[in-house]
Amino acid sequence: MMEVKNISVSYGAGNIVADISFSVNKDDRLFILGRNGVGKTTLLKGIMGILPIKGTLYFKEQNITKYSAARRSQKGIAYVPQGREIFPDLTVAENLEMGALYHKVDYEKKLREILEYFPILTEHMVRKGGVLSGGQQQQLAIARALMGEPDILMLDEPTEGIQPNIVTHISDILMLYHKEKHIPVIIVEQNLKFAKKLGSKFVIIQKGSIVKAGKIEELTDEISVKYLSV
Numbered sequence: 001m002m003e004v005k006n007i008s009v010s011y012g013a014g015n016i017v018a019d020i021s022f023s024v025n026k027d028d029r030l031f032i033l034g035r036n037g038v039g040k041t042t043l044l045k046g047i048m049g050i051l052p053i054k055g056t057l058y059f060k061e062q063n064i065t066k067y068s069a070a071r072r073s074q075k076g077i078a079y080v081p082q083g084r085e086i087f088p089d090l091t092v093a094e095n096l097e098m099g100a101l102y103h104k105v106d107y108e109k110k111l112r113e114i115l116e117y118f119p120i121l122t123e124h125m126v127r128k129g130g131v132l133s134g135g136q137q138q139q140l141a142i143a144r145a146l147m148g149e150p151d152i153l154m155l156d157e158p159t160e161g162i163q164p165n166i167v168t169h170i171s172d173i174l175m176l177y178h179k180e181k182h183i184p185v186i187i188v189e190q191n192l193k194f195a196k197k198l199g200s201k202f203v204i205i206q207k208g209s210i211v212k213a214g215k216i217e218e219l220t221d222e223i224s225v226k227y228l229s230v
């Protein structure tokens with residue numbers, strides 16, 4: 001489905017992400033873990049095409065390394081950035097509409113379907129995105145990303161600043177969507193509990209490179225202490 005092959009990303013001199021490789025298939029929920037500043041966000045931006053990459057990126061059996069971010073999005077890669085980046089001055093409905101823009105979806109049908117996963121949003125459709133709570137904004141950001149009917153979903157720290165019961169709720173929605181739609185999910189996280197609940201595989205990054213990878217059951221306390229504790 002997606003293969004990341006020897007990818008490096010830099011902001012100028014020196015690689016921030018160096019020679020990273022992994023692949024995900026439709027049944028995977030991959031967590032990218034690592035301490036602050038190791039390059040997780042940089043890696044996701046590279047995959048999304050927001051930052052230029054060295055290496056090769058295959059998606060749905062096609063080499064998309066040279067595709068722009070917009071073209072990658074149209075091809076089916078969805079990305080929810082750190083901090084959510086919803087449009088605060090647009091209504092919830094307008095935010096969702098933006099998610100469907102440039103995608104070949106039946107908007108009304110898709111909206112109904114997505115709101116079934118995120119019922120809380122139905123109560124707020126005419127309110128501005130910026131007035132929603134953090135947890136509601138995160139749900140809006142994910143719902144907006146799903147409006148384009150993506151073939152893969154990438155999320156950057158979706159639990160950041162969100163209260164635990166809403167984290168559980170979001171985890172349940174993501175699991176349900178993943179199971180029903182059979183699309184892989186890639187999540188950058190610091191929240192280990194969330195990773196262990198939702199994940200099926202993990203990679204740990206240190207100084208821009210993968211130092212550990214495996215099934216989520218193999219993510220032991222010993223590994224967490226060694227590579228993730230602060």
Ligand SMILES: Nc1ncnc2c1ncn2[C@@H]1O[C@H](COP(=O)(O)OP(=O)(O)OP(=O)(O)O)[C@@H](O)[C@H]1O
Pocket residue numbers: 011016034035036037038039040041042043082
């Ligand atoms: N626009 C930029 N220009 C130069 N350096 C940057 C830029 N953005 C990030 N960096 C640097 O790249 C490194 C990796 O940052 P990145 O945000 O990818 O880490 P991260 O693992 O996602 O961290 P966090 O968990 O804190 O979000 C850091 O040292 C950071 O200072």
